[in-house]
Amino acid sequence: MKSNAFLRPLPAPSLRWRCEPSRFAGTTARPRGSLLETIGQERAIEALRLGLELYGPGYHVFVEGLPGTGKAEIVRGMLEEMKPLCRLPDDRVYVNNFRYPERPRLIEVRRGRGASLARAMDLAIGNVAEGIRRLSDDDAFARHRDEVTSKSREEERTLVDAFEKECADAGFVAGAAETPNGTEPEVFFLAGEQTVSMNDLDAAIRAKAVPAADEARIRATQRELRAKLAVTMRRVHGIVQERMRALADLERAAAHRILDETIAELERQFELPVISTHLAEARAAFIDRFASYAQALLAAVGSTRGSPDAYRHASE
Numbered sequence: 001m002k003s004n005a006f007l008r009p010l011p012a013p014s015l016r017w018r019c020e021p022s023r024f025a026g027t028t029a030r031p032r033g034s035l036l037e038t039i040g041q042e043r044a045i046e047a048l049r050l051g052l053e054l055y056g057p058g059y060h061v062f063v064e065g066l067p068g069t070g071k072a073e074i075v076r077g078m079l080e081e082m083k084p085l086c087r088l089p090d091d092r093v094y095v096n097n098f099r100y101p102e103r104p105r106l107i108e109v110r111r112g113r114g115a116s117l118a119r120a121m122d123l124a125i126g127n128v129a130e131g132i133r134r135l136s137d138d139d140a141f142a143r144h145r146d147e148v149t150s151k152s153r154e155e156e157r158t159l160v161d162a163f164e165k166e167c168a169d170a171g172f173v174a175g176a177a178e179t180p181n182g183t184e185p186e187v188f189f190l191a192g193e194q195t196v197s198m199n200d201l202d203a204a205i206r207a208k209a210v211p212a213a214d215e216a217r218i219r220a221t222q223r224e225l226r227a228k229l230a231v232t233m234r235r236v237h238g239i240v241q242e243r244m245r246a247l248a249d250l251e252r253a254a255a256h257r258i259l260d261e262t263i264a265e266l267e268r269q270f271e272l273p274v275i276s277t278h279l280a281e282a283r284a285a286f287i288d289r290f291a292s293y294a295q296a297l298l299a300a301v302g303s304t305r306g307s308p309d310a311y312r313h314a315s316e
Contacts, residue, residue, distance in 0.1 A: 045074070048061065048063065048074070048075070048078065049078060052075075052078055052079065052082055053082065055087065061075075063075055088111050089111070090108040090109060090110060090111055091108070091109050091110070091111055091112065091113055091114025091115070091117075092106060092107070092108055092114065093106075093107045093108075093109065093114045093117055093118065094106055094107075095107055095121075095278055096282075098281040098282065098284070098285045099281065105274075105278060107272070107274050107275060107278065108274075109270065109272065109275075113270070116269075117270060117275075120266055120269055120270070121266070124262045124263075124265075124266055127262050128258055128259060128262060128286070129297055131257075131258035131259075131262075132258065132293070132294050132297045133297065135254055135258070135294070136294075141250075141254060144250055145247060145250060148243060148246045148247055148250065149243065149247070152239055152240070152242065152243035152246070153243075155239050156236050156239045156240070159232055159235055159236055159239070160232070160236065163228060163229065163232045166225070166228065167187060167225055170221050170225065171189065171190050171218075171221075172187050172188060172189055172190060172221065172222065172225055173187070173188050173190055173195060174186075174187055174188075174229065175187075175188055175195065177197060185229055185233060186226075186229075187222055187225040187226050187229055189201065189210070189218050189222065191204055191209045191210050192209070194209065196209070196210065198219060198222055201215065201218065201219070248291070251290050251291055251294070252287050252290065254290070255286060255287045255290040256287070259283055259286055259287070260283075263279045263282075263283055266279055267279060
């Protein structure tokens with residue numbers, strides 16, 4: 001039977017080990033490189049150092065080893081040691097590529113300037129949208145549009161009236177005929193109150209609605225009037241095209257007024273060729289699509305009264 005005479009209970013403080021700071025002399029920092037020296041992988045360490053020192057696109061470092069061997073601490077220590085040698089990367093901003101929308105353009109700006117560029121672009125979008133909204137209230141712009149439109153329509157009406165009078169003097173009337181491709185301008189003979197196409201002229205003669213002796217004259221006159229109708233339609237089309245060009249020029253001038261100062265301010269803030277190129281393409285795209293942009297924005301103004309967010313989304 002064993003005796004318990006030499007057994008005594010331990011006090012609670014004796015069950016906990018305490019590390020006294022006085023055990024360390026001077027500093028608690030480990031000597032640089034001490035961890036790297038303990039793993040016995042000099043070639044691996046040198047390869048890792050080389051990989052971390054290579055600064056350029058396409059270079060990567062992959063570290064593999066058994067768990068618990070301090071891989072992460074070694075890499076972290078090396079990065080901390082080399083940090084002053086590594087140039088911090090530029091800010092990277094992706095913007096729309098107007099020529100190839102499926103390939104966004106990368107713009108690199110000085111570190112910390114990316115957020116400034118994003119804010120400046122947001123502000124520019126708001127300024128342009130507000131410029132379009134103000135344009136809808138611009139009496140001078142509306143008056144110029146009305147002048148261009150009214151003058152063009154007056155020229156158009158003068159041509160059409162002259163042709164219709166010539167038709168009436170010859171006993172014909174201008175109208176539209178159904179064809180397999182839709183309706184097309186046509187000239188019809190007037191038999192009293194009834195219009196007669198050349199396809200129905202024989203039937204009208206048999207029905208005594210048109211004298212048979214007039215058939216040759218009617219057909220010859222109709223051919224002559226149809227030729228003049230084609231000339232008139234070409235001239236009207238030219239007037240319409242000229243009106244569209246004049247309105248487009250007016251809109252482009254308005255677009256330049258709205259956009260040019262905003263873009264100039266962006267170029268003053270960010271003097272980089274890639275940004276100037278992007279802004280030039282943005283200006284060209286905006287001016288080409290100005291009519292549709294303005295229509296969409298003005299529609300948003302009318303349908304979102306009291307809802308600034310909706311207008312902002314439409315402007316973006």
